[in-house]
Amino acid sequence: MNKNLYTPSFRLGVNLVGGGLLVVGLFFAWLYPDQQQIGALVQAAAAVLVGVASLLRGIRGMLQGSVAQSTDQLVAIAVLASASHGDFLTAVSLPLLLDMVRIFEDRTVLGAKEAIRALLALATPEILRIDGEEVYTCSMEDISKDDLVLVRPGMRIGVDGEVVSGWSLVDTSAVSGEIQAQEVQEGSLVYAGTQNISAELRIKVHSVGHDSAMGRVLAILDETISTPRVQAVEEWIGIYVPVALCAAGSILFFTEDLSRSISLLIALCPTALAIAGPSTMVCALNAAARLGVLIQSRDALSLIHSCSVLAIDKTGTLTKGELSLQNYTCSEEDLQIAMQCAQASLHPVSRALVNHAHQQNIPL
DSSP, rough: TTTTSSHHHHHHHHHHHHHHHHHHHHHHHHHHHGGHHHHHHHHHHHHHHHHHHHHHHHHHHHHTTGGGGHHHHHHHHHHHHHHHTTHHHHHHHHHHHHHHHHHHHHHHHHHHHOOOOHHHHOOOOEEEEEETTEEEOGGGGOOOTTTTEOTTTTTTTOOEEEEEEEEEEEOOHHHHOSSSSEEEEOOOEEOOTTTSSOOOOEEEEEGGGGGSSSHHHHHHHHHHHHHHHOHHHHHHHHHHHHHHHHHHHHHHHHHHOOHHHHHHHHHOOOHHHHHHHHHHHHHHHHHHHHOOOOOOOOHHHHHGGOOOOOOSSSSTTTOSSOOOOOOOOOOOHHHHHHHHHTOOOOOOHHHHHHHHHHHHTTTO
């Protein structure tokens, strides 16, 4: 199935329809005992609808010998065994529960990708390109190396480059986390994603878009999120699958009773273990999001237990990256005057004063 179509929302809809069919089938079989076949047929349709994805992933994992899909392999075996035994409730419930937990996990991780897209928008503003005496507004795609761009006060710098004329203060908190505005002048290097504060700057472009410093960071983040690592639970289940199959095969060999072998396969499916991993991941990602922590990859959480050293790079990692007014020694009248003067300024200190005024409902 097309991966672009098989989104969490689509999967959620499929699972809801499948669960509804299961309920209808069970209710019909209970309401009309003499027409059990119709109820079983509806339940079988629910099993096909809900379990086909897990079956395909499990079969593909078996053929490829993939450890990463060990859970799906066990679920596929249990679904086939349950369906052949006429136990459609189990055949629907196992893949339904597992996929629902995975859906919520995937939707949580999508929040990290949304944050990356927000950073990308931060790094790709409209750019003023200088061509002789004319200034044109253009997009990132129209900018090349060695072009000359103009950045006015309040505008975000969209390229990595060198200041060829002008002096200004630049807010680099979005890139470096440094709260203090940095002074730049002719010869200074500036980077995409930072904001010009004081005066016009003319910048010679060194790199732009994906080649800029922020573009490379975003590429690393996106690659990290998009490249899953085999979780520890999958590795253990990878050992568990052949053991379960051998046990079921032994029962069939010694008893020649297929129903017992199928019952053992169903019983050996570690549904709780398969669900526990994604459920824990969802809780951890949500807890981190509430604390304002961006998790680059869900798999990074499974490696935390092996970490012995925590490295903090610089300002902004453990702080908000913005100034705030905590205390003052002047009179309230003088403070209000300072806040009024700060309204027209983009300097981080001025913004801290204005934000404090808004929070305290101080009229300006």
